[in-house]
Amino acid sequence: MFERLTPNTMRTRIAQQIRQVILSNQLKQGERLIERKLATALGASLTAVREALIELESEGLIVKRANLGTYVNTMGMAEIEKIFEVRSVLEAFAVVEAARNATDEQIAALETTYLEMVDAARAQDTRTFNQRDMEWHAQVWRMSGNEYAESALRRAVLPYFAFIAIRIAAVDPMSLLRDALGHLPLLEAIKSRDAEKAQQAFASTLEGWLAITRTEFSDEGHLEARA
Amino acid sequence: MTSDLVSDAAANGLRGRIARQIHESIVSGTLKAGERLVERKLAKELGASITAVREAMIELETEGFLTKKVNFATHVISLSWADVDKIFAVRRVLEGFAVQAACSRALQEEIDKLAGIYRQMLEAARGRHSSRFNHADIAFHTLLWSAAHNECLETALRRALLPLFAFGAIRAASHDAGDLARDADSHLPILEAIRNRDPQEGLRAFHAGWDYWYGRRRSELSGAATHV
Numbered sequence: 412m413f414e415r416l417t418p419n420t421m422r423t424r425i426a427q428q429i430r431q432v433i434l435s436n437q438l439k440q441g442e443r444l445i446e447r448k449l450a451t452a453l454g455a456s457l458t459a460v461r462e463a464l465i466e467l468e469s470e471g472l473i474v475k476r477a478n479l480g481t482y483v484n485t486m487g488m489a490e491i492e493k494i495f496e497v498r499s500v501l502e503a504f505a506v507v508e509a510a511r512n513a514t515d516e517q518i519a520a521l522e523t524t525y526l527e528m529v530d531a532a533r534a535q536d537t538r539t540f541n542q543r544d545m546e547w548h549a550q551v552w553r554m555s556g557n558e559y560a561e562s563a564l565r566r567a568v569l570p571y572f573a574f575i576a577i578r579i580a581a582v583d584p585m586s587l588l589r590d591a592l593g594h595l596p597l598l599e600a601i602k603s604r605d606a607e608k609a610q611q612a613f614a615s616t617l618e619g620w621l622a623i624t625r626t627e628f629s630d631e632g633h634l635e636a637r638a
Numbered sequence: 639m640t641s642d643l644v645s646d647a648a649a650n651g652l653r654g655r656i657a658r659q660i661h662e663s664i665v666s667g668t669l670k671a672g673e674r675l676v677e678r679k680l681a682k683e684l685g686a687s688i689t690a691v692r693e694a695m696i697e698l699e700t701e702g703f704l705t706k707k708v709n710f711a712t713h714v715i716s717l718s719w720a721d722v723d724k725i726f727a728v729r730r731v732l733e734g735f736a737v738q739a740a741c742s743r744a745l746q747e748e749i750d751k752l753a754g755i756y757r758q759m760l761e762a763a764r765g766r767h768s769s770r771f772n773h774a775d776i777a778f779h780t781l782l783w784s785a786a787h788n789e790c791l792e793t794a795l796r797r798a799l800l801p802l803f804a805f806g807a808i809r810a811a812s813h814d815a816g817d818l819a820r821d822a823d824s825h826l827p828i829l830e831a832i833r834n835r836d837p838q839e840g841l842r843a844f845h846a847g848w849d850y851w852y853g854r855r856r857s858e859l860s861g862a863a864t865h866v
Contacts, residue, residue, distance in 0.1 A: 419706065422696070458689060462696055465653075469700035471793070477651070493790040500735045501794055504728065557724045559798045562702065563732070567794035 425455055425463035433472050433483055434545065434573050435538045440485040444473060471570040484570055488628045494571045495621045501564055502548070503613055508555035510601045510609040517554045518602055524550060525591075525598050532587035540587055545572040547594060551601070575624075586623075593619060656686055656694035664703060664714055664804050665776075666769060671716035675704065702801045715801055719859055726852050728798045733779075734844050736795060739786035741832050741840040748785040749833055755781065756822070756829055763818035771818055776803045778825055785832070802855075817854075824850045 429449065432438050450460045464481060467473045475481050513521075528543035548568070552561040593616055600609035660680070663669040681691045695712055698704045705715045717725070744752075755778045762771035783795045827843035 462693060465693055465696050466700055469697065490790070493788045496788055497790045497794050500731055501728070504731045508727075557727060559721075559725050559801075560728045563728065563794040563798035566797045567790050 421455065421459045422462040422466065425449075425453055425459055426466040428453060429463060429467060430470075430472060433467075434541060436541075436573075438483050440483055440573075442483045444481040444483065446481070469566070471566060472573060484573070486570060486573070488625070491571065491624060491628075492621075494568055495617065497567050498617060499614070501560060502552070502568065502617070503610060505552050505555035505557070505560050505564060506597065506601070506609050506613045507606045508557055508560070509551050510604055510606040512556040513554040513601060513604070517550070521547065521550050521554070521598060521601065525594055528594065529588070529591045532591040535587060537587065540591065541572065541575065544575070544590070545569070548572075551597075554601075590620075652686065652690050653693040653697060656684055656690055657697045659684060660694060660698060661703060661804075665772065669714050671714055673714045675712045675714065677712075702797060703804055715804070717801065722802070722855055722859060725799060725802045726848070726855070729802070730845070730848055732791070732795055732798060733783070734841055734848070736783050736786040736788075736791055737828060737832070737840045737844040738837040739788060739791070740782055741835055741837040743787040744785040744832050748781065749829075752778065752781055752785070752829055752832065756825055759822040759825065760819070763822045766818065768818065771821070772803075775821070779803070782828070782832075820850075821854070 429438075429444075438444070444464070446457055446460050446464070449455075450457045453460065464473065464475075468475055468481075472484055473481055474484050524543055524547045528540060528547060531537075531539035531543055549565070552564045555561060596612040597609060597616055600612045660669070660675070669675075675695065677688050677691050677695065680686075680695075681688045684691065695704055699706055699712065703715060704712050706712050740748075755774055759771060759774040759778065762768075762774055779799070780796075783792045786792065824847045828840060828847055831837075831840035831843045
């Protein structure tokens with residue numbers, strides 16, 4: 412009936428909590444993480460917090476600097492260009508595989524997440540929007556059925572969502588809906604299990620997202636400074 | 639050489655050193671695929687605390703070298719046919735892209751270094767020195783990934799492909815000098831394309847290499863009849 416609480420489940424649960432706090436922008440880019448404070452706040456041991464931080468470090472959400480402490484990772488436009496380059500290859504691969512391999516249940520769940528993302532955008536609920544956006548992409552990665560592609564995408568692309576969490580909090584609410592609706596052509600292509608159409612939809616959607624990000628970046632100058 | 643294998647996270651003091659030692663034991667074949675790792679025993683062997691060993695093991699687990707059965711013991715990974723197929727599918731698109739990027743972006747010193755590693759590979763093959771060959775092979779590919787000058791791409795490649803290279807020493811030990819020489823030769827057209835800064839030729843050369851490496855791995859798997 413009960414799940415036994417082992418040191419491993421503790422580590423995973425602590426990592427999950429800190430991850431959520433970063434992805435919802437309650438911890439800012441470049442902010443320092445104090446292990447002792449986290450342990451107190453979470454009611455966990457210092458050992459468990461340290462282990463959770465190793466997990467988050469391997470995900471690229473935080474960085475450890477020798478003798479200087481642990482910080483939330485920061486991301487500028489140069490890093491984002493590189494992440495988009497990887498997405499254009501690896502996420503494109505995942506999208507094609509997803510269109511080929513997805514189960515009916517997975518497609519239904521992807522559509523539910525999409526609808527929740529649109530609802531959150533209409534309600535201008537940026538935090539929920541970000542969570543659903545990230546979930547939506549993670550679901551597509553999983554639907555590829557290739558856990559090596561999925562794990563590489565989690566490591567390489569997930570930090571990007573921490574960055575857009577910050578961006579989205581700053582831009583006008585109309586853009587939330589535009590971003591949400593941008594997922595529709597890709598969803599439709601996966602639903603129709605058309606790998607070629609999915610690839611095309613992803614390529615043009617990704618290009619659009621990158622163009623928007625570039626514009627916002629040049630309009631707003633240094634996003635990290637504001638965050 | 640092994641310091642190149644485990645990610646930047648390995649720079650972290652004691653934890654990193656222990657992680658590198660465990661990793662080297664996997665690459666050199668001291669630790670076998672599927673073997674169980676016991677924290678207490680490792681701590682004793684390495685003269686380190688259980689806490690430090692646990693942290694190193696979590697690092698290697700997130701890097702994909704170790705796997706944890708739910709709430710239970712930690713084992714060295716072992717790759718099934720399905721795993722190898724999946725990794726090679728990712729490899730085709732991701733490393734192919736890296737080769738093209740390296741053709742346009744590699745620095746002259748990186749090209750010289752790649753050529754040097756290629757020569758080491760040839761020498762190791764001639765001397766039938768499989769462990770040395772394997773280290774050179776990993777060095778060639780990891781340098782190729784960093785010569786693409788996209789850290790995000792490099793991270794993704796490490797995450798997806800390094801498990802494939804982990805058991806090379808065991809693998810290569812079962813081959814004769816002719817096989818090793820052909821393995822070494824399969825890298826030359828890629829090196830030449832990068833030298834000539836020809837991305838199209840680079841992709842073509844990589845695809846030829848991929849076909850060869852994939853065939854090799856499949857035949858090894860059927861030879862071993864079980865896991866890699």
